[in-house]
Amino acid sequence: MxxxxxxPAEDNFASELKALAAxxxxxxxxxxxxxRQVVTYLMxxxxxxxxxxxPKYVGDKRLIETAVATLATDRALLLLGVPGTAKSWxxxxxxxxxxxxxxxxxxxxxxxxxxxxxxxxxYAQLLAHGPSRxxxxxxxxxxxxxxxxxxxxxxxxxxxxxxxDTLITVLSEKMxxxxxxxxxxxxxxxxxxxxxxxxxxxxxxxxxSALKRRFNVVVLPLPDSAAEEVSIVVKRVGEMAQNLDLPxxxxxxxxxxxxxxxxxxxxxxxxEDGKVALKSPSGGLSTAEAIAVMVGGISxxxxxNDGKLTPETLASNMIGAVIKDPVQDTAVLGEYLETVLKKxxxxxGYYASLTDLI
Numbered sequence: 001m002x003x004x005x006x007x008p009a010e011d012n013f014a015s016e017l018k019a020l021a022a023x024x025x026x027x028x029x030x031x032x033x034x035x036r037q038v039v040t041y042l043m044x045x046x047x048x049x050x051x052x053x054x055p056k057y058v059g060d061k062r063l064i065e066t067a068v069a070t071l072a073t074d075r076a077l078l079l080l081g082v083p084g085t086a087k088s089w090x091x092x093x094x095x096x097x098x099x100x101x102x103x104x105x106x107x108x109x110x111x112x113x114x115x116x117x118x119x120x121x122x123y124a125q126l127l128a129h130g131p132s133r134x135x136x137x138x139x140x141x142x143x144x145x146x147x148x149x150x151x152x153x154x155x156x157x158x159x160x161x162x163x164x165d166t167l168i169t170v171l172s173e174k175m176x177x178x179x180x181x182x183x184x185x186x187x188x189x190x191x192x193x194x195x196x197x198x199x200x201x202x203x204x205x206x207x208x209s210a211l212k213r214r215f216n217v218v219v220l221p222l223p224d225s226a227a228e229e230v231s232i233v234v235k236r237v238g239e240m241a242q243n244l245d246l247p248x249x250x251x252x253x254x255x256x257x258x259x260x261x262x263x264x265x266x267x268x269x270x271x272e273d274g275k276v277a278l279k280s281p282s283g284g285l286s287t288a289e290a291i292a293v294m295v296g297g298i299s300x301x302x303x304x305n306d307g308k309l310t311p312e313t314l315a316s317n318m319i320g321a322v323i324k325d326p327v328q329d330t331a332v333l334g335e336y337l338e339t340v341l342k343k344x345x346x347x348x349g350y351y352a353s354l355t356d357l358i
Contacts, residue, residue: 006243008103009056009096016041017100019051028072030148030190031098035068038097042090056093057086058232063218064090070216071098071150076171076193078156078215084286085220087196091152094194099149104140106151108159117141117166118176131180141193145176148190156195157204164211167193171214222287226272229260229287237294246298249309256294258347259314263290266322266332271340278336281322281329293317311349318350319357330358 010017017032020041025034033041040047042064044055057064070077071094079087095102106117115121119142125135144151156164170176174187195215198204207215223229233256241248265271267285269278283289297314305313323329333354341351 008101009092010100010102013041013054013056013096016047016051016053017097019047019049020053020097023048028190030188031072032100033097035072038068038094039064041097042093055235057090058228058235059086059220059223063220066216067094067218068098070218071192071194074174074192076195076215078212078217079194079196079220080217081198081220082222082286083198083284084288085222086287087198087220088154090220091154091194091196095150095152099190101149102152104144104149104151105154106140107154108156110158110160112159112163114163114166115139117163119178133181136178136181141170142176142185144193145170145174145185145187145191148188150191151193153193153195155197157197157199157207159205161205161208164205165208168210168214171211222267226257226260226264229264229290230257232287233260233290233294236291237298240291240295241298244295244299246295246302247307248298249301249307251309252294252298255297255309255311255314256290258311258350259293259318260290262318262341262347262350263321265340266336276340278340279332281324281332283322283324283329285321289321293321296320311353315350315353315357318354323358334358 020033020037023034023037025036027034031038037047039061040053042056043061045053047053067077067079067090077094079091081087092102095104106112116139119139120137121131122135122137125132129135138146141151143149153167170187171193174191176185178184197207199206223232230253234253237252237256238248261272263285265278266281269280270276271278293314294317296317297309300313300317301307301309319333322333337351337355337358341347341354344351
């Protein structure tokens with residue numbers, strides 16, 4: 001087992017990528033796999049030699065096909081969705097499958113400036129010798145352009161609008177001017193951009209219409225059915241528990257189903273049968289948060305409860321996921337416990353544990 005806490009997708013799934021790359025088919029310039037093989041890598045299946053390919057994304061295959069087809073053109077891809085819909089996960093695996101390198105990433109924040117997007121300077125070199133290519137510090141975007149690879153922009157709408165528009169020239173002209181050197185960097189074939197964004201959180205900066213036109217938008221939805229969401233959570237919890245060297249209790253799937261059922265009802269604002277309207281908490285209660293609750297519960301069970309995963313070990317993690325606003329969300333959860341969960345068979349442990357904590 002690697003001593004690194006987390007490996008890039010291309011290292012974690014190197015054997016699958018190698019098996020897929022051995023197959024035949026037309027590859028766009030700079031691509032390590034064919035578009036069909038990239039879809040197989042994300043959705044699961046078999047390589048030409050019979051190697052089993054594990055699914056990385058559980059959802060509509062057509063969305064992934066659209067994303068892959070977009071990246072085979074000169075148009076950039078924007079993965080849009082509420083928090084927790086696997087946008088970053090899909091972005092990473094697309095980059096790993098297409099170019100074998102998912103590490104060219106720019107994490108966008110309110111503090112991201114143009115120098116972190118375009119290029120920076122080694123100021124010791126700059127002061128000693130003036131502007132030169134040796135003094136220039138390449139960003140992931142510049143390295144992607146020079147190497148014909150994919151650059152990933154995480155949470156694009158976190159950046160200020162003026163900084164976002166730095167990308168317009170790159171996306172339109174496939175070049176990046178360097179006026180200090182009276183030159184420019186021209187993108188090699190295979191270069192493209194994958195961006196992720198959500199329009200739900202506070203602090204989101206809307207994309208300008210000029211920038212939006214240069215992206216093809218693929219919306220990643222929350223799972224349609226409870227069964228689909230449970231399967232996603234069970235799969236990811238198993239993978240994360242293994243990476244963290246945590247033994248997975250036998251009843252993980254049963255508890256996942258209960259946690260997901262609670263989250264889905266609170267998230268949707270109604271009970272599963274649609275008979276009772278509910279208030280929703282301020283947080284999203286996404287699939288990603290259900291995964292975090294389960295992993296936290298497994299850790300607590302391993303170290304403090306003799307490995308037994310119970311509602312008591314999960315309850316405190318659930319409280320942290322549900323209650324973001326101490327006043328509003330506590331009232332919402334309390335009402336849900338008394339009007340819905342108290343009467344649900346099989347959820348008695350969750351009702352008692354959650355009630356004790358709020």
